[in-house]
Amino acid sequence: MAKTDGPALVETVRSWPGVSLRPHRFGGTEFVVNGKEIGHMHGNRLFDLLLSKSERDRWIEEGKASPHHIYPDSGWVSVYLKTEQDIACAIEIARFKYDQIKLKGRRT
Template sequence: MAKTDGTALIETVRSWPGVSLRPHRFGGTEFVANGKEIGHIHGVSLVDLMLPKAARDEAIELGKAVAHHVLPESNWVSVHLRTETDVRSALELLRFKYNLLITSEP
């Protein structure tokens, strides 16, 4: 398996305490914590997640993500998994969102 393959990303996120997986309504696999979506992956090559506006803007500015492929003006971002750096960026952003969700009230 290539290190840019999202399969390892899925297994990593699945291993975080309290995370479950379910089918996403627009296809792919959704990561859930505290009953809320962390983000989702389409196939093994595209991760989407919603961030607070400041975090969204910073992720895009730093090149860790791009504006969402369908809703570019929203707080959603997309990470195309093409390189090992992309996978690391996606995991970093998913972990950030996970931490937000597990520290907030359900």
């Protein structure tokens, strides 16, 4: 059975090529690729990502993320890691963001 908290997410995201971890400026752990933040963890139960407003709205409408826990009207989303499905959603969104960053890196 998969873990239902942050370590399962951390293990997956850090396994992607070029991803490194570093302390996040507001506490927690930040995932970085090509010098850009994919997202960051607060403890083992909360994952935040910055997206375009249209992508933010899409993930929220699909029920895979929630408006950010502090800045609900921003481009940030939060994923509360309570179940295996939450972990899967967080990984899906993180992979989307990772792919976006890698694609932009190839264009420049």
